[in-house]
Amino acid sequence: MRACRSARDRLIVLLMARAGIRRGELAGLRRADLHFVLDARPLGCPVPGSHLHVIRRDNINRASAKSRNSRAVPVDALLMQAHDQYVIERARNAAAADSDFLLVNLFRGHIGAPMRLGAINELITSLSRRAGLQRRVRPHQGRHGFADNVVAAGGKLDELAELLGHDSLLSSQPYLHPSHERLRDAVERVPSPRLFLEGPHS
Incomplete structure (x- = not known):
């Protein structure tokens, strides 16, 4: 976590480590999938407490949930705090405003475009190296x-x-x-x- 240089990168690590999200599910998350509120009934969702929905879709970045069945995953305060920090970071980038994808390019590539699956691998490899870990860490290990x-x-x-x-x-x-x-x-x-x-x- 200390090796992360942005709020987005911290959110990515926490989504894998604290919600068990697969790489494809992570890159396919939409902002509307996050119900980080105590009562989501006004959103038309009966699931109690803060949570996120993993939904299988065809995405332009080729990210996909493995299971055909949707699921709701509870999230904790740490993950919600990381999300709030990312929302502030993302709001500074006008090119990201129109994308419904949760995770978008903010620093390189086509700014505002949804992150590629390979970019998540590259991030975890870079964080492992920056943290001085002896062995390579892969996204699925989260x-x-x-x-x-x-x-x-x-x-x-x-x-x-x-x-x-x-x-x-x-x-x-x-x-x-x-x-x-x-x-x-x-x-x-x-x-x-x-x-x-x-x-x-x-």
């Missing part, structure tokens, strides 16, 4: 990190599948990477029979 955090915080497999947009629980299983601490906790939760602890003659 999604894996999101899944790890949801499960570590007590999230269930069906909740994870819904958040990630998986039709089957089996599709979510590759995203489960139990840490050594979680594995130890799992073993320690299994009760030990007193018979084995105290011996037969106690």
Whole structure:
């Protein structure tokens, strides 16, 4: 995050890491997909709390959601704050005003045009290098990190599948990477029979 040089770049990183958004879903988001309000019913949306919608569309930048089924993903205050900062940054660029795409070119290329999928890869590679990371980070790793955090915080497999947009629980299983601490906790939760602890003659 400290390697980011713009509010837009911080928002991109947070959308992948805190909402589990795929690269194609990210580049295809429209401003109208973000319901960052407590009550979205005036917008015609029954989903409670702040959230974003992932919707499969044909986009001019070739970005696309993988699943045919739309989903709503809850967002936290950190992500909403990053979005607010990006809105201010974007408003300074008149060429970006007419685009319905959330993420647009602000600094190079065709200003105001929706970001390309490759530009997101280039950004993450550049941020990894700028942050001095030893290995290259790919956009999809943010999604894996999101899944790890949801499960570590007590999230269930069906909740994870819904958040990630998986039709089957089996599709979510590759995203489960139990840490050594979680594995130890799992073993320690299994009760030990007193018979084995105290011996037969106690």
